[in-house]
Amino acid sequence: MSSLSLTLRGAARDAVDVQVPGLIDHEFASRLAAQDHTLWGAAAEDEASKRLGWVSLFDDSRALLPRIAELREALIAEGVDRVVLAGMGGSSLAPEVICATDGVSLTVLDSTDPQHVAAVVGEDIGRTVLVVSSKSGSTVETDSQRRIVSAAFAAAGIDAASRTVIVTDPGSPLAQSAASEGVRAIFEADPTVGGRYSALTAFGLVPSGLAGADVESLLDDAEEAFTVLTGDDDANPGLQLASAIGGTQPLRNKLVITDAGSPLVGLGAWIEQLIAESTGKEGTGVLPVIVSDGEPELTSELDDVLVVQIIDPDVEEGSSVDGDAADTVVTPHVVRTGGSLGAQFVLWEVATAVAGALLGINPFDQPDVESAKTAARGLLDTPAPEAGEAVVDGSVEIRGDGGAATGEDLVSALRALLGQVPSDGYLAVMAYLDRTTETRLEEVRPQLAALTGRPVTFGWGPRFLHSTGQFHKGGPHVGAFLQITTDADTDVEVPERPFTLQKLIGAQAAGDAQVLAGHGMPVLQVHLKDRAAGLTQVLDAVDALS
Structure with a gap:
């Protein structure tokens, strides 16, 4: 096909x-194919000049395939057939789609939820290889995930370096540290390709190929299609x-x-x-x-x-x-x-x-993703006072920021938030929970869309921060936001870092809410004091609005 x-x-x-x-x-098409960095105006020229490698990557990407295949065969010979990918945004989404479409197994670790991460590292560590994908290695989620999985390897008596594959930019801090540690393999990607355009570079191909996807056909199909896109x-x-x-x-x-x-x-x-x-x-x-x-x-x-x-x-x-x-x-x-x-x-x-x-914009930068990261880092060091006095209703605590009303209970707070969705706006549900086991929360998306008569997005945090999170803050400020957080029953330490995963995901949620509210948009924060009971209460409250 x-x-x-x-x-x-x-x-x-x-x-x-x-x-x-x-x-x-x-x-435009032929100039894009020729990597003309002036196509987006003077303000974007510098960034565009560094981000157009994705239009001419096929030869370099094909050169990776024999090495990927050889590494996969060697790992399988050692009984290592479970691929865990630590990466965020474009570094994880493309491999996830490639492997799911090809019907091969890939475990994507793009969460800081302690429950989710603990489940991933607690399963089949003996047959696991960890692929760490990051252009620089500085992404806090990916660095934390790597440290946690490496500790799990060590606890199982496995040399972590021998089970770690790195995908990064040439000369990055991650490339340098990985080389000194003697990891199993380092794949260097084209630094002129941004993360979200990197599906057909090492970032997409290495984890997918190690998992058994047919990445050669993927490249063939892409190159064939690209010929009609340059005319x-x-x-x-x-x-x-x-x-x-x-x-x-x-x-x-x-x-x-x-x-x-x-x-x-x-x-x-x-x-x-x-x-x-x-x-x-x-x-x-x-x-x-x-x-x-x-x-x-x-x-x-x-x-x-x-x-x-x-x-x-x-x-x-x-x-x-x-x-x-x-x-x-x-x-x-x-x-x-x-x-x-x-x-x-x-x-x-x-x-x-x-x-x-x-x-009329630069499609290669993401300034407001950085703003949320900066806010989260600041809150890791100095937690902010919580927004407003909490209203406690059963198993949830409710706070409002950016003009969101808490109401007397969860149902009235939700009803008030729905009334704040602009006529040309949207509602965003942002769930800082376990996207693999708490998927029933996704049921509220179409319900809320029916109630508001407006589009509703649903994002798992912190994953969505590298996606729709940019639009929420950088696009037109016509959103209303329902943020759902919880505490894990068992927290997870991040080795050699002064925070746990619970503290990290809490700072990410609070930082994002702070930035959104700072733009004058309503954010209703619902914290589940009891994870299971609180989740059920949220579902019941949305039902009650209908």
Whole structure:
């Protein structure tokens, strides 16, 4: 399945008619392929000059494959067949999609929740290899995860260095320390590729290949698709999709993404990070909203929503701008796309970069991700006073910040928050819990969307901080936020660091809330004093609003 299918209707098609001729006149596609760093304006030139390696990576990426295969064979011969990936954002999302789509097992460790991390390190450590993916090695989550897994290796009598594989930039502090420690392997990635554009570099290929995914076919499909994305013509699907993302008039800045029978497992989460982090800045941007079939955003037409359906083109033929979209979506403003995973990776990368130019922003930086990190680091050193007096209701404590009202109980607090969602805004649920075992909390997303009549995002913390977190703070300030936190029954120490995971995740949540409230947006903080009972109480409270 290497075909690349794209169909656009309604406002998406209108945007193509308006925007693509200018992009062709500007020779945008061919100049992008030539790594022209002036395409996004003078303010972005410095950053863009360092971030365009993703358009010419195929030879370098293919050169990695024999070494990845050799290492996988050696590890399997030693009985090491469980791959654990410590990485955040683009370093973990692409491998997660690659392996899930290929049906091979990869354990992604992108959480600081003590319960989740303890479960990962407590399982099959004897047959585990740890892949640490970080451009610099300074990402606090990844550094903490590495320290914890290394301690688990040592406790099991295993030499941690022999079970550690590093993916990083050449000469980074992580590369230097790993070399001195004598880790099993160090793979250096192209430093001119940013994290969210790195799916087809060592960051995507090494963990996926070690887990057994067919990364050679992934590259083949991507390169085949890329040849059609470099043409300055109106049939270029990258220019068409970019126009739909960033060129609707007025801007439809909520991109509702749904899987419509695609074999590509979890692609929406990767697209979410790519678009939100690339475009959500300077008061503009596009917010991806991941939904399932039949959920409210698909069945109520909103004038700021564009729907994207990820399809299987081998089942549903069609690759024209004028094609009809599926009848399961009420809104007439639809993008439908499908094809191989490699083809989708390069399509969305090109489209996002071009959409950045249409929006007038630099698609290669993420200033507001850094603001949340800075706030969290500050709170690790000096915890801030808690926002407002807590209202205690059963198994939860409720606080409001940024103008959010606590109400008399959880139901009234939630009702008040829903009333603060702007008519052109959205609600974000931010859950600092265990995304592998507490997934029933995701049930509240469509319920809240139905209650507000507005798009609702759901993110697991701290994972979403590297994704929609950028849009929340850098995009238009039209969000309302429900933050859910808890304490772990058993905390996890971070070796040689002055904090535990519980303290870290608490600082990350508090730091993010502080920054959001500082932008004048309402943040309702719900803390589960009893993890299981509090989670049930939240679900019951949302039910009670209906």
